[in-house]
Structures are given as C-alpha cells and as structure tokens.
Amino acid sequence: MRVERRVLVAALVWLLLVTTPYWINAVGGYTELGSRVIVMALAAMALNFLLGFTGTLSFGHAAYFGLGAYGVGMTIKYLVPSTGLGILIGIAVGTLAAAIIGALIKHLRGVYFAMVTIAFGQVFYFMAFNWHTLTGGDDGLTGWHREPLNFGFATLDIQAHDTAFYYFALTCFAAAVGAMALLLRSPFGRTLVAIRENERRARFLGIAVERHIWLSFVISCALVSLAGTLYALLNNFTDPRALRWDMSGNFVIMAVLGGMRSFWGPLVGAAVFVVLQDYMSSHTQNWMSIVGLIFVLVVLFFPRGVLGVLRGGSSS
Amino acid sequence: MSLLLAEQVSCHFGSLRAVHEMSVSIAPGELRALIGANGAGKTTFFNLLSGFVAPTSGRVVFDGLDITAHAPHERVSMGIARTFQITEIFPELTLRENLRIPVEVAAGHRLRPWLARRASAAISSSIDELLELGKLTDKAGRLAGELSHGDQRTAEILMALALRPRLLLLDEPTAGMGDQETYDITELIRRLHRERSLSILLVEHDMRVVFRLADRIMVMAEGALLAEGTPAQIAADEKVQKAYLGDATA
Numbered sequence: 001m002r003v004e005r006r007v008l009v010a011a012l013v014w015l016l017l018v019t020t021p022y023w024i025n026a027v028g029g030y031t032e033l034g035s036r037v038i039v040m041a042l043a044a045m046a047l048n049f050l051l052g053f054t055g056t057l058s059f060g061h062a063a064y065f066g067l068g069a070y071g072v073g074m075t076i077k078y079l080v081p082s083t084g085l086g087i088l089i090g091i092a093v094g095t096l097a098a099a100i101i102g103a104l105i106k107h108l109r110g111v112y113f114a115m116v117t118i119a120f121g122q123v124f125y126f127m128a129f130n131w132h133t134l135t136g137g138d139d140g141l142t143g144w145h146r147e148p149l150n151f152g153f154a155t156l157d158i159q160a161h162d163t164a165f166y167y168f169a170l171t172c173f174a175a176a177v178g179a180m181a182l183l184l185r186s187p188f189g190r191t192l193v194a195i196r197e198n199e200r201r202a203r204f205l206g207i208a209v210e211r212h213i214w215l216s217f218v219i220s221c222a223l224v225s226l227a228g229t230l231y232a233l234l235n236n237f238t239d240p241r242a243l244r245w246d247m248s249g250n251f252v253i254m255a256v257l258g259g260m261r262s263f264w265g266p267l268v269g270a271a272v273f274v275v276l277q278d279y280m281s282s283h284t285q286n287w288m289s290i291v292g293l294i295f296v297l298v299v300l301f302f303p304r305g306v307l308g309v310l311r312g313g314s315s316s
Numbered sequence: 317m318s319l320l321l322a323e324q325v326s327c328h329f330g331s332l333r334a335v336h337e338m339s340v341s342i343a344p345g346e347l348r349a350l351i352g353a354n355g356a357g358k359t360t361f362f363n364l365l366s367g368f369v370a371p372t373s374g375r376v377v378f379d380g381l382d383i384t385a386h387a388p389h390e391r392v393s394m395g396i397a398r399t400f401q402i403t404e405i406f407p408e409l410t411l412r413e414n415l416r417i418p419v420e421v422a423a424g425h426r427l428r429p430w431l432a433r434r435a436s437a438a439i440s441s442s443i444d445e446l447l448e449l450g451k452l453t454d455k456a457g458r459l460a461g462e463l464s465h466g467d468q469r470t471a472e473i474l475m476a477l478a479l480r481p482r483l484l485l486l487d488e489p490t491a492g493m494g495d496q497e498t499y500d501i502t503e504l505i506r507r508l509h510r511e512r513s514l515s516i517l518l519v520e521h522d523m524r525v526v527f528r529l530a531d532r533i534m535v536m537a538e539g540a541l542l543a544e545g546t547p548a549q550i551a552a553d554e555k556v557q558k559a560y561l562g563d564a565t566a
Contacts (some may be wrong), residue, residue: 187425194417197406204366204404205418206392206479207426215427 013264017170021163029275031162032234037274038169039230042176044254044266046223049180051252052260053189054216055196057110059248060117063124064094064221066243068228070128070141073238077144083158084149087172087229094225095218097124102217106210109199118245128240140239141232158233169230176223181263183219192216224251253295259305268306317380319344319515320365320396320483325374327360334360336539337374342483345513347505349526352536353560358519359401361536362487365517366398367391378483392421395482399472399489401519407461411452411471414460415443418478446474450504466497473504483515484508490522498522505529527551535560 020034047061071090076083105116128135135141149156149168158165183189191212194202203209232238241247250273258269273291280287302309318341327335335357342348352358363369365376367388375384383391406414419442425431431439447453450470455463460471469489476484489505490498502525508514509529520526526533526547533550535542543549543556550556 183429186430187420187428190413190417190420191426193409194406197408198404200400201404201406201475202417203388204368204392204398204400205475206389206421207417208387208389212426 009264013267017173021166029278031166033274033278035162035166035169035230035234036278037271038166038173039227039234040250040254040274041267041270042173042230043224043227044251044258044270045177045180045263046220046227047251048255048260048266049184049223050216050220051255052262052265053184053196054192054213055199056213056216057114057252058117058217058220059114059245059252060119060121061221061224061251062243062245062247063117063121064098064225065228065231065247065251066124066128066238066240067094067097068225069232069238069242070135071225072229073141073144073232074134076147077141081147083147083233087226087233090229090232091222091225094228095222098218098221098225099214102214102221106214106217118248121243121245121248125240125243125245128243136239138240140237142237145236146233165234169234172226172230176226180223184263188212188215253291257295257298257305259307261304262307262311265305265307272306317344318342318377319346319379320517321377322361322365323375323377325361325364325376326372327357327364327369328372333539335364335371338536338539338541340534340541342515342517344482344515345509347509347516347518347529347531349518349520349530349533350536351520351523351526351533351560352542356536357539358536359487360539362398362485362517362519366396366485392479392481395480396485397476397479397481397483398485399469399476399487401487401491403465403468403472405460405468405472405475407459409460410457411447411460411463411467412443412456414471414475415446415478418475419443419446422479442478446478449477449507450474451500464497466493466500469493469497469501470504473501477508481514483517486516486518486520488519488521490520490525498525502528 021031024031024034043061043065047058050056050058068090071093072086075086075089101120105113108116129138131137146159148159156164156168158168191202191207194205194207195209195212199209228242231242254269254273255266256269257272258267259265276291277287280290298305320340320342322338322340324337324339325335326333326337338361350358350361360369364371367386371384375382377383378391378394378396383394416439419439420426423435423439425435447456452467452470455467460468463471473486473489486505490501493501505516505518506529509516518526518529530547532545533547534544535550535556537559542559543553545553
C-alpha cells in the first residue's frame with residue numbers, strides 16, 4: 001500500500017513537471033519561472049541528500065552551486081562555446097572542490113560542520129567577488145550566453161526557446177533525481193540513513209562513517225553543481241551572490257519548508273519559495289521577511305514540512 | 317591460540333584510572349563473563365576492545381593481529397561485533413530494515429549503488445533467518461522504536477549477529493528486563509554459543525545469568541582484574557565474595 005502511494009506521488013509529480021509549459025501561463029506564471037523552480041528544486045534536493053538522508057547539515061552548498069555556475073559560464077566565455085562541455089566542466093570543478101573540502105571536514109559534526117562549510121563557501125564568494133578580471137567581480141560574469149545543443153543529427157535551440165530550455169533542464173533534473181532515488185534505495189543509501197539515525201550504531205555495524213559522509217557530501221555537491229550550471233544557463237549570467245552564504249540558506253529553507261525527511265519535499269519547498277519570491281518581489285522589496293515568517297511558522301507548527309502536512313502529520 | 321588477547325591494557329582519563337593493566341585471553345568458542353560493581357571499568361574495557369576508545373597503553377590482538385590502532389568498523393569487518401549497555405538500534409526504521417543494514421554490510425554490499433535480484437533474495441533470506449532465531453518474525457514490519465524493551469535488546473543482538481562475528485561482545489544484555497525476557501535472552505545466548513560455537517564476552521550484573529552461561533568469569537574492581545576462574549572458583553573466592561558477590565550466587 002505504501003509502495004503504491006509512493007508510485008502515485010511520483011507519477012503525479014512527473015505529470016505536473018512534464019506538462020508545466022502547457023498550464024503555467026494559465027495560472028499566472030511563465031515558462032522561465034518553471035525552469036527556475038526546476039533548477040532550485042534540484043539544488044534543494046541535492047542538499048537534502050546530505051541533510052535529510054545522511055543527517056549532516058551544510059550551510060555552504062552555494063559554493064558548489066556557484067562553482068558550477070562559474071564553470072559553465074567561464075567555459076563558454078573563455079574556452080569553447082559549448083553548453084554540454086560547460087556543464088561537464090562546471091560539475092567537475094564543483095565536485096573536485098567538494099572532494100577536497102569534504103576530506104578536510106568529514107570528521108566534524110553538527111554545528112561545527114555547518115560553520116566550516118559556511119567558511120569555505122565564503123572563501124569562494126570572496127574569490128569571485130575580488131577576482132574582477134576573471135569573474136567580473138561584483139558585476140558578475142557577462143558577455144556570454146547558453147549555446148544551442150548540437151547532437152550531430154539534430155540541434156536543440158535552448159537559447160531562443162524558453163520551452164526548449166525548460167525541457168532540457170527537466171531532462172537534467174530527471175537524470176539527477178533518478179540517480180538520487182537509485183542511490184537512496186541501494187545498500188549505500190541505507191548506510192547513509194543508518195548514519196542519520198544512529199551514528200554510533202552505524203559505526204559498530206562496520207560502516208566507515210567518515211568515508212560514507214564524505215561520499216554523500218561529494219555526491220550532493222556534484223548534483224548541486226549541476227543545478228548551478230543550469231542556473232547560470234537559465235540567466236545567461238552569474239555573479240558572486242550565487243556563491244554567497246544566503247544562497248546556501250535558501251537551499252536549507254527550501255528543504256525544511258517542503259519536508260527534509262521526504263524525497264519530494266525539497267521540490268515542494270523550492271516551488272513555494274521561488275513562486276513566492278517571484279510574486280512578492282514585484283510588490284515589496286521585503287519579500288524575504290514574508291518567506292522568513294512562513295519558514296518560522298512551518299518549523300514551529302509543521303516540523304515535517306509542507307509535504308508532511310499534506311500527508312497528515314502535523315507534528316513530530 | 318587465543319582469539320582475543322588484551323595485554324596490559326590501560327585507559328586513563330587524567331588522574332582517573334578507568335582501566336589499569338588489564339590482561340585477558342579468550343579462546344575460540346569460549347563464553348566468558350565479566351562482572352564487577354558499577355564503575356569497576358567493565359564498559360570502558362569493552363570500549364577498548366571494540367575500538368570505541370583508544371588505550372593509554374597496552375595492546376589488543378585479535379586472531380594473531382594487533383588491532384590496537386584499528387577503527388571500530390575495521391574490527392567489525394575482522395569479526396568483532398558488540399551490543400551496548402543502552403540499546404543502540406535505529407528506532408525510526410522497521411525491525412526488518414534494522415537487520416537489513418548489517419546483513420548487507422556483512423555481505424560486502426555497503427558501497428553498492430544497486431543489488432542484483434539474486435543478491436537481494438539472499439539478503440532477504442538471511443534477514444528471515446535472523447528474525448526466526450530471535451522469534452521476532454511477526455514483528456518484522458514494526459518500527460524498532462515501538463518494540464518492547466526486551467524485543468529491542470534481542471533486535472540489537474540480532475543486528476550484531478547479522479555481521480557474522482567470531483567474537484560477540486554483549487554489554488549487559490538483560491539490563492532492565494523482566495524474568496521471562498531475561499530467560500529468553502539467556503536461552504538465545506546459550507544457543508548462539510552452543511550451536512554456532514560463537515565466542516562471547518559478556519558483561520552482566522545478573523549473577524543468575526552469569527553463572528548459568530559462563531565457561532569462565534573475570535571480576536573487575538577499580539579498573540583492574542580482581543579474579544579470574546571457573547564459576548565454581550569465582551563463587552568460592554573470598555576476595556570476590558568480599559568485594560562484590562556477597563550471597564548473589566545463592
């Protein structure tokens with residue numbers, strides 16, 4: 001019965017996502033907003049791989065998101081005008097940085113882990129901010145745009161058509177989410193849940209806890225780097241704010257808002273966050289106060305997030 | 317040859333000598349009990365053997381290999397499994413899921429991103445055997461945190477067994493149990509020892525359990541070994557009587 005419900009939820013989610021360009025205008029949105037939801041949902045779900053399923057809170061995921069964004073932008077601007085290669089390089093840069101930093105911090109726990117991830121994140125932020133000749137500094141990396149995808153036998157113009165870009169982003173999202181789902185249902189995924197549930201027990205079941213946390217961190221950051229590349233391609237631009245700690249905070253808010261113990265929760269959280277941001281920011285500059293208030297209310301009264309409420313569990 | 321050998325192992329926390337120059341040799345297939353008053357250093361000694369804390373001095377040898385510097389997960393992969401004084405399970409997972417994790421780890425699948433159908437069937441079969449051994453088959457789908465205290469203790473032993481250990485360290489397996497639950501756990505330990513020739517080191521306060529199960533008994537006092545011998549020798553030892561047992565074996 002539980003499996004049937006899970007399949008039903010997944011089917012509903014994919015149906016909504018695949019048909020978004022056909023109904024989003026009718027409800028006052030636009031296709032680019034749908035793309036933004038997809039990109040932010042991928043970032044939040046990637047963070048949740050570490051937060052919700054391994055029990056390790058990172059407040060520095062924007063660093064790898066931003067490295068992905070700068071990776072794709074700088075590849076297209078300075079090296080080769082290829083979207084595909086740019087994405088691969090963006091992911092590689094973010095993943096490499098995560099592998100190195102993760103190895104340094106894998107033994108830390110709780111608030112110490114969170115604080116150190118912020119610190120490393122800010123290092124990348126200030127590098128992007130100050131290295132004006134390479135990154136464009138505070139003005140951001142401009143003068144480039146996403147290139148059409150050439151498959152040899154056909155070309156997909158994701159630059160000129162918002163809908164084409166939406167489906168391209170959705171394809172990347174599907175691949176990443178599919179990989180996450182596969183991993184979480186695997187023996188490796190179960191070791192991560194074991195670490196989240198009871199680290200001491202996990203250690204004495206023969207699980208090399210630090211190595212598994214490192215792997216989870218690297219996988220999570222690789223996927224958030226992919227989200228970063230899509231974010232830069234969506235905007236044809238990136239700037240140091242993509243790396244800043246408040247962007248990391250946004251990912252955490254999305255995951256908690258939607259429900260970090262559920263697979264699809266961060267997608268719901270990202271949708272709520274991005275749509276609220278889009279709607280409220282056209283009415284007030286203080287839109288973040290309203291998002292913050294909603295976040296506080298959800299944490300206080302619905303700790304399992306929006307999806308938890310929809311499932312009928314208001315507490316615990 | 318000893319399966320486990322601890323030589324002059326000490327663990328000092330500042331001026332506190334929690335364990336001081338303890339030496340132990342456990343033979344393959346032996347069931348050894350470790351007793352002593354609260355604060356005698358039994359659990360610290362357990363932690364030293366399982367790698368939870370590092371010794372200040374001395375060495376631990378398992379199956380001829382010096383494991384003093386080995387991490388807990390490395391000791392587990394060599395064949396040392398343990399339970400805790402306070403039950404350590406995964407309360408928000410079902411009993412079946414609790415058992416599945418160590419079964420998969422023991423089968424070498426811990427880093428696998430997927431499982432073949434045959435491997436998955438073998439895992440399920442191992443879990444079923446464990447559930448049957450612990451007489452918990454009908455509770456497999458329940459959350460572990462919702463099981464009775466006795467079932468949780470049994471589940472923790474089954475999790476350790478799932479690792480296919482050669483040495484099982486049981487830290488007060490009957491703590492907080494009623495008579496029937498104590499009897500059930502005692503019988504389970506006895507079966508494991510007899511039918512599987514499993515080496516077991518048992519820390520226990522209930523002297524009925526200790527004297528019913530143990531081949532040999534060690535007594536700790538103030539971090540050091542006070543006495544060691546067969547149950548009859550320990551029961552007759554005046555030092556032990558005076559320091560710890562009283563008329564508990566009567």
